[in-house]
Amino acid sequence: NAGVTQTPKFQVLKTGQSMTLQCAQDMNHNSMYWYRQDPGMGLRLIYYSASEGTTDKGEVPNGYNVSRLNKREFSLRLESAAPSQTSVYFCASSVPPNRGSEQYFGPGTRLTVT
Amino acid sequence: AQSVTQPDIHITVSEGASLELRCNYSYGATPYLFWYVQSPGQGLQLLLKYFSGDTLVQGIKGFEAEFKRSQSSFNLRKPSVHWSDAAEYFCAVGPGNQFYFGTGTSLTVIP
Numbered sequence: 078n079a080g081v082t083q084t085p086k087f088q089v090l091k092t093g094q095s096m097t098l099q100c101a102q103d104m105n106h107n108s109m110y111w112y113r114q115d116p117g118m119g120l121r122l123i124y125y126s127a128s129e130g131t132t133d134k135g136e137v138p139n140g141y142n143v144s145r146l147n148k149r150e151f152s153l154r155l156e157s158a159a160p161s162q163t164s165v166y167f168c169a170s171s172v173p174p175n176r177g178s179e180q181y182f183g184p185g186t187r188l189t190v191t
Numbered sequence: 192a193q194s195v196t197q198p199d200i201h202i203t204v205s206e207g208a209s210l211e212l213r214c215n216y217s218y219g220a221t222p223y224l225f226w227y228v229q230s231p232g233q234g235l236q237l238l239l240k241y242f243s244g245d246t247l248v249q250g251i252k253g254f255e256a257e258f259k260r261s262q263s264s265f266n267l268r269k270p271s272v273h274w275s276d277a278a279e280y281f282c283a284v285g286p287g288n289q290f291y292f293g294t295g296t297s298l299t300v301i302p
Contacts, residue, residue: 110290
């Protein structure tokens with residue numbers, strides 16, 4: 078039982094390049110989330126997927142797209158990376174929120190855009 | 192609007208001393224409240240959570256937190272801090288699809 082896994086762990090991009098961050102969970106959770114963490118800002122929600130086949134914007138969605146590939150996988154895509162997207166990205170999953178569960182977090186992806 | 196405030200950006204305590212980390216929330220309905228800990232370079236680990244019932248909740252690693260509805264607070268406490276408790280601590284409020292996190296409190300433990 079690996080929990081929530083994320084790849085890659087580290088990535089350096091040049092401005093304008095694209096990339097996809099991968100996330101998978103093996104806990105049979107319906108809901109999945111992408112956050113970014115910046116110093117002094119805490120965690121801010123980028124996108125979430127309440128269930129397979131649905132996605133919704135969070136607090137800071139601009140410059141990102143997501144795909145809920147299946148129940149296990151939820152990817153985050155940067156189409157044209159910008160220095161402002163330098164951050165640590167966390168994926169999380171949970172059972173449906175109305176059941177009051179906590180979120181389980183992956184180890185994070187540290188992204189630098191030069 | 193929902194929000195979480197952690198007023199202390201950084202706290203330093205001596206090993207063996209007691210600890211209290213503050214968390215205030217704004218939420219329109221009955222909140223679900225969480226404390227997470229993040230060690231350097233790691234993801235977030237749940238310390239404890241409050242959904243309903245007893246307002247004093249116990250968590251892992253000897254931590255506890257008390258929900259005070261009248262003060263909109265959910266402060267984290269530990270009677271005796273260990274050097275391994277040095278980390279960043281985040282308070283969060285739900286439920287709903289969007290959890291709201293505070294900006295975190297960084298804890299330094301001095302010998």
